[in-house]
Amino acid sequence: MAPTTRERIMAEALRLFGEQGFAKTSVAQIEQAAGLSGGSGALYRHFKSKDELLVRAVDERLRDRAEWDLFLSPEFSLAEALSAFAPPGDTVGMLLALCRIGLDRLDHDRDVTRILLRDNSIPAPLLEVFREQEYAVVMAAVTRGLVEMAGPAAREQDWEAAAAVLVGALAHLWMMGDIFDGGHPADVDTERYLRATAELIAARLDRAGTEGEDS
Structure with missing residues (x-):
């Protein structure tokens, strides 16, 4: 089954946060990496903020042991x-x-x-x-x-x-x-x-x- 848009956003966000650091990674970069239009704000349809995205993505990854x-x-x-x-x-x-x-x-x-x-x-x-x-x-x-x-x-x-x-x-x-x-x-x-x-x-x-x- 192909990953959902939300799953792609979380996966790409974790990759970018790991490679570049949280502060240096922009919402637009995450959107573009997830196959969305960079800078469109599409990420906010799934997460309220970059902070929430990070917390949710790490939480789900850690629960999947x-x-x-x-x-x-x-x-x-x-x-x-x-x-x-x-x-x-x-x-x-x-x-x-x-x-x-x-x-x-x-x-x-x-x-x-x-x-x-x-x-x-x-x-x-x-x-x-x-x-x-x-x-x-x-x-x-x-x-x-x-x-x-x-x-x-x-x-x-x-x-x-x-x-x-x-x-x-x-x-x-x-x-x-x-x-x-x-x-x-x-x-x-x-x-x-x-x-x-x-x-x-x-x-x-x-x-x-x-x-x-x-x-």
Whole structure:
């Protein structure tokens, strides 16, 4: 089925916002890219303003989680799923798989990620959309996964903070790669970075297990 005019407007707007930035993208450019007459005001038949267009477009894109929907479901066992990617007992391997899934998620919606991580001209309501529709959902899933992996000792550690560190590390890697054309300014390649991140979280998990045995 061919996309509707509204869908074309949202898709082209996200592309242009990601490439040029929100403030530098005009309504006329969006209209022209969507196959409308640039400067005709046709966009306003579907959205009240450029701000509303951005918020609605990002909201709909984030809600459409595609293959990540299962991983982010509250009923899904993330730890059980990750165990399929690593030998039994290989905590680092499981966390590496989690890191790669997270990085793929960031890269899948590259324009949205650019808007959220790099554009300081976006309207405040969009930050709330991101907080509710993406960050809170991802944080809940990662925290649940770490709690599962920690086992009985989970209550002894602040796994929400550990999840925030993990999610933040992946966002930093993605943003640096986007800014520096695929590389990292520290000249650390993706696999080394992900392994270091996985090993840091695995060390916390191992410590939690040791402390649980001692208590």
